[in-house]
Amino acid sequence: MKNVSILILLNLILFAKGTKIPTDVLDLNDKFVDVANEGSWFIKFYAPWCGHCKKLAPVWDQLAHSLTEKNSLVRIGKVDCTRFASACTHFKVTGYPTLIFFRNGVQIPYEGDRQKQALLNFVLKASSPTIGTLDSTAKFSELKKSSEKDPFFVYIDGEDKDQTLFEEYKNVAESLFAETRFFHATSIMPFPANVVLRKRPAVVVFKDNDYYVYEPEKEKLHGWVNSERWPLLPQVTPSTLNSIATSTNKLLVLVVLDSIYIHNSSSEVGRFYKLAKDASKLVRQDSDLHSQFQFGWLDDLHSQFQFGWLDGNSIVNSIVMGEMSVPNILVFNVSNYEFYLNNDVPSEMTAQSVYTFLQTIADKRVTPLGGRSWPQRIRRMFYDITTNLYEMFYHQPILTCCLFGVPLAFFSIITYSICSSDFSVDREDVYPEDEEEESQDEEDDSIHKNGKKKCFASIHILDDGHEKDE
Structure with missing residues (x-):
């Protein structure tokens, strides 16, 4: 089974090497499903017609190049869902682009910023050990340099041999290792003198040039980590x-x-x-x-x-x-x-x-x-429509005019044709002239005959009356 997987992987790499433009991004096919559980992959599922996919393409190439320079074991790939629908269906891809990190079979969807540095930071976190080791002052100083933008958590051992807190810490780290950094220190030695702990073991977060200690009696560790993993004043984007x-x-x-x-x-x-x-x-x-x-x-x-x-x-x-x-x-x-x-x-x-x-x-x-509320929803709907139309006309005036102008002109022509047509019916169309004359002749003949009958009836009556008088 392992040999089969290796052959499939080689086929995928050869398939990628066959692309015309030199790139560190592997162009994958449906066979990726068979090797997705092996090693670390960061895959872009896309469609060629997707505008967001086209915008992401150069960033994706830059990301792959940066990881290659770092000798990273993470492989960057892409799957064209219009050609290899089976793979996209298997991974339940419903929109484009969809970015998924695969780590030994574990799928981690990426929904953050699509800038190179944000993607690179995510890959480095997702591919690192779930809990790193913090065992020197130099390493702590290096980590603290980036703590203002990227806080990190440390579990510090104590004399208490109870592993309950550490097990909880491991569970939290396994669920959030791709979002933030987790470390384990066996002693207080790597930390400066101003880091004071009332008791150990303890979980500490370092951020904004300061540190904060977890208090188990107040809240669950998972909720505390989720709350503290952001700096005091982070940048907020539509994706975050x-x-x-x-x-x-x-x-x-x-x-x-x-x-x-x-x-x-x-x-x-x-x-x-x-x-x-x-x-x-x-x-x-x-x-x-x-x-x-x-x-x-x-x-x-x-x-x-x-x-x-x-x-x-x-x-x-x-x-x-x-x-x-x-x-x-x-x-x-x-x-x-x-x-x-x-x-x-x-x-x-x-x-x-x-x-x-x-x-x-x-x-x-x-x-x-x-x-x-419903009034607010209706107002928001109209606001979104008008705003989107304005943005379209502002950024792409010619394309927008064609997009809306052609159907509008076509509809206007149809409407004008319908409204200007004369649907009135002439009498001649319903009763042709010859039929009308025939009808008039028949009517005259009928009157003439009826008149004669009446005359004859009157004569007979007069004759009868005359005979009676005699």
Whole structure:
């Protein structure tokens, strides 16, 4: 069986080498189904006519080239679903492009950003060991450099031999290893002196140049990891919006910025970005205060809100069904499409005023807007239609005019032809002239005959009367 699989794999590689354009992407066929469980694969299921697939094609080639340079064991491939429908049906592909990572038979769908770096980070995580080993200060320092954008979790052993927490940690790592990084340290040695643990074993997350310790008495480990695997202020994109909201189970505090000016502290956008970071830290400190003073009867703001910044206002415009200025801030509930707007002018906002605004939302002192009521759904439907039409005319005016103009002209011609046609019926069409004359002659003959009969009847009556008189 193993030899058969090897032969199939060789056939797939030879099939890929037969493509005309040199590429590190394997062009696969239906036989991929037989070898999908062997090793690591990252496959793009596509259709040649798909616009998104065409846009992804150069990025996919760049990804394959980068992994080849790193001597990665992950094979990058693609399957044309118009030619090899059997393979696509087997893997339940319903849309294009569909990206799936195969790791020894385990399928991991990819739904993140389709930029090269995001795809590369995903592949490196998905192909790495589920739980890595953290055994040196140098390795910890290397990991911490990227922790502001990519948090990582560490299980630190203790004197307690109970493996319950570690088993739970392993289960969480196996379900989320493609999303975030997990490590295991046998001692406190790799960590700096400022990392203080009250007890061990412990699970710690390092992010935003700080660390936070898991408290088992408060919540389940899986929920805590899902909530803490995002930085304080991550970038939110259309592909990550839902995953951030659903994994954290929080309201999203969306900060509308422009990536061009985000690091320019003298610009309004740069100032607002710093304001948002300070506000997110205040919300985080609110959680720390609750933990320190054990306000168990109150929900801290950190457990209710997750910050994130947007590059441009297109996402928030679709939420509010209008135009929002840049910079700005919006609180959004993904589950029911309700949102909250701050009445303060963006130029006058401060970190403390944003914190106060979130506190009023948590206390339910602000009425939400939007929602999923029928009037809102109908309004959103019309907004989406008009917005899409505008975007089509703006980006592809000639193509859009042809797309809508030709059917509209054809329909107009048909409508004009129907409306301008004369459907009135002349008398001559129903009663031809000769038939009308024949009918008139017959009518005259009938009258003439009837007149004679009446005359004869009158004579007979007169004769009878005369005879009686005699």
